[in-house]
Amino acid sequence: MEHESVVVEFMGISFDLNIIVSLIGTCALVLLFCYICTRKLSVRPGKAQLVIEYIADFVKNMISSSMDWKVGEQFYLLGFTLFLFIWVANMVGLVLILNIGGFSYWKSPTASPVVTLALSLLIILMTHYFGVREQGFKNYFLNSYIRPVPALFPIKILEEFTNTLTLALRLYGNVYAGEILLVLIASLANLAGPLTWIVGIPLQMVWQGFSIFIGSIQAFVFTTLTMVYLSHKIEHE
Numbered sequence: 001m002e003h004e005s006v007v008v009e010f011m012g013i014s015f016d017l018n019i020i021v022s023l024i025g026t027c028a029l030v031l032l033f034c035y036i037c038t039r040k041l042s043v044r045p046g047k048a049q050l051v052i053e054y055i056a057d058f059v060k061n062m063i064s065s066s067m068d069w070k071v072g073e074q075f076y077l078l079g080f081t082l083f084l085f086i087w088v089a090n091m092v093g094l095v096l097i098l099n100i101g102g103f104s105y106w107k108s109p110t111a112s113p114v115v116t117l118a119l120s121l122l123i124i125l126m127t128h129y130f131g132v133r134e135q136g137f138k139n140y141f142l143n144s145y146i147r148p149v150p151a152l153f154p155i156k157i158l159e160e161f162t163n164t165l166t167l168a169l170r171l172y173g174n175v176y177a178g179e180i181l182l183v184l185i186a187s188l189a190n191l192a193g194p195l196t197w198i199v200g201i202p203l204q205m206v207w208q209g210f211s212i213f214i215g216s217i218q219a220f221v222f223t224t225l226t227m228v229y230l231s232h233k234i235e236h237e
Helices: 017-038 047-066 069-095 113-135 137-146 150-189 194-234
Strands: 007-010 013-016 098-100 103-106
Touching (some): 013 017, 017 047, 017 069, 017 113, 047 069, 047 194, 069 113, 069 194, 113 137, 113 150, 113 194, 137 150, 137 194, 150 194
Antiparallel strands (some): 098 103
């Protein structure tokens, strides 16, 4: 069953309350996680510090695989924040889906195409900005659209649109489909009481685990592609 989102209007602009609440919750969870893991930093790290250090090393390896670390070091904090935000955003809808009276008040923000398209567009615009900053507008334009042959110019322009769409829709499609299937499995589990619990509950647990795996992969893919797109814009052909 599809639930409607609560829409509020402010100064003539409509806002989806579901998206706003889940985004604020995601940001709060990321900040809380970072605070807990770094509040007692030590040369002999505890478990919490080891977790965030592992994530930091993991992001560093992602950047290093896309570009030279001397160049990519400036994007370290961007990659770390992006990976954590998307991972948490993918997970919050697995922990809780809040539907009351036919309206949805909480789900994964990345299960909305508006959020993923906005995030994707922001990333693509940032790649252009850093490309111009690193090379200057003339060299950036020649390197990104004219080289190695000018005949590729139309394809390069089309590529900007396809990169934006695929980056957004890949993340949205996987998270949205996962949540829809969780709802369907939950409906199956409650279809005939205890009789369907035998099938529904184990299936729900299996799909939850699979959704965690898919959500983690999508956070990794989105962050990696961001670094790949950045490397294409800031490095010379």
